[in-house]
Amino acid sequence: MACEEILKAVFPFLEGxxxxxxxxxxxxxxxxxxxxxxxKCLCSKKxxxxxxxxxxxxVTYYNLFQNFHKRPYRRTVLPPKLSFSDLExxxxxxxxxxxxxxxVVPGPVLQKGIWIPPPxxxxxxxxxxxGPEYKMTLPVEPRFTIPLCQTVSVSxxxxxxxxxxxxxxxxxxxxxxxDRTAYRALAYxxxxxxxxxxxxxxxxxxxISLLFMxxxxxxxxxxxxxxxxxxxxANSEDEVLWLLDMLEWK
Numbered sequence: 318m319a320c321e322e323i324l325k326a327v328f329p330f331l332e333g334x335x336x337x338x339x340x341x342x343x344x345x346x347x348x349x350x351x352x353x354x355x356x357k358c359l360c361s362k363k364x365x366x367x368x369x370x371x372x373x374x375x376v377t378y379y380n381l382f383q384n385f386h387k388r389p390y391r392r393t394v395l396p397p398k399l400s401f402s403d404l405e406x407x408x409x410x411x412x413x414x415x416x417x418x419x420x421v422v423p424g425p426v427l428q429k430g431i432w433i434p435p436p437x438x439x440x441x442x443x444x445x446x447x448g449p450e451y452k453m454t455l456p457v458e459p460r461f462t463i464p465l466c467q468t469v470s471v472s473x474x475x476x477x478x479x480x481x482x483x484x485x486x487x488x489x490x491x492x493x494x495x496d497r498t499a500y501r502a503l504a505y506x507x508x509x510x511x512x513x514x515x516x517x518x519x520x521x522x523x524x525i526s527l528l529f530m531x532x533x534x535x536x537x538x539x540x541x542x543x544x545x546x547x548x549x550x551a552n553s554e555d556e557v558l559w560l561l562d563m564l565e566w567k
Contacts, residue, residue, distance in 0.1 A: 321349060328355045333386055353378045359386075397558035399477070401425050404561070407474040408455075408543065410527075411489075412467040418457065418543075427453040427545070429554065435541055439531060441499045446528075451553050452546045454528075463502075463527075463538045465495075471504050471525055473545070475561060484564035485509065486523045486545075495538075502527040502538060508547075511565035521550045521560070 328336060328350060336355060340347040356378040361368040363386065368378075375381045404424030410417055432454050434446055446454065463469055473487040487506040495502045505522045528542035551557040 321345070324349050325352075328352075329358050331355075333359050333382055351379060356382050397555050397562060399479075399558045399562045401428050401554075401558070403477055403479045405476050405478070406486075407472075407476065409472045411470050412463055417461050417463070422455055427455055429453060432456050432542070434528075437530060438528075438541075439500050442501065442528065445499055445501075446544070449552075450546065450548075451551060451557060452544050453557075454545075455543045457540050457542055460539060460541050463540060465536055465538065469502070469527075473523070473525060475564070477566065480566065482566040484561070484566045486564070487525060490525075492527060500529050500531060501544070502529065508560070509565045510563045521547065523547055 324339075324346065328339065331339070336350055336359070340350045353373070357368055357373070359382050360373075360378045363382075367374060367381070373381055375384070401424035406422040406424065406427055407420075408422060409419045429451055434443065434454075446452065469492040470489045471487055471492065472489045474483055474485055476483045486508065487504065490504040490506045492502040492504040494504075503524060503526050505524045508521045508523055510521075524546050526544040527538065527540045528544060529538040529540045547557060547560055551560045
């Protein structure tokens with residue numbers, strides 16, 4: 318059997334990377350491996366419906382496979398137009414209708430890495446705070462205690478010094494979940510965007526947590542810190558600033 322016939326019998330069983338490697342062996346292998354039949358076989362495994370056409374929707378099936386067979390590398394996020402030094406956060410926390418925490422927090426104070434948690438916190442909470450996810454943290458001074466029998470809610474607004482505008486991050490949401498293993502009480506709200514780029518974006522949540530200590534009192538929370546993050550929607554300082562920049566500023 319001629320070498321060309323052997324190659325034509327073997328090539329249909331190869332994966333894309335293997336077939337592409339064969340193309341750099343020599344000119345004969347390259348000319349045979351470029352036969353669009355082999356690439357149509359590969360495309361039919363990934364997109365069988367598109368191979369029902371009499372001809373490929375692109376110039377060749379080789380081009381189709383080459384362009385779409387793998388996920389593109391994540392593109393680098395351009396530097397945001399906003400910085401934490403331009404921002405200040407307005408955080409208010411109530412028990413029932415009584416205000417227990419109210420502060421204007423400069424943006425740089427809320428940045429990751431500014432605050433070292435106090436000694437005595439549980440290991441689960443420490444691992445959470447030291448994890449790679451981007452979290453903004455703030456010490457509560459003086460600490461406050463919340464009886465579990467009371468309803469606790471939170472409001473977070475953010476102001477821009479560069480435009481003198483304000484946006485809402487959390488609209489007086491309830492801390493309706495207490496994670497006793499990580500010593501966090503959590504509340505969240507969905508973000509409102511004004512950018513045309515975000516017309517079809519929904520379900521992006523801002524999370525805020527009360528961090529508390531375990532002093533054996535299961536009827537109350539001894540709060541020593543506040544944490545805010547956007548989970549998978551923003552995992553770096555630049556991504557957080559891009560997200561904030563797209564809010565509905567008024």
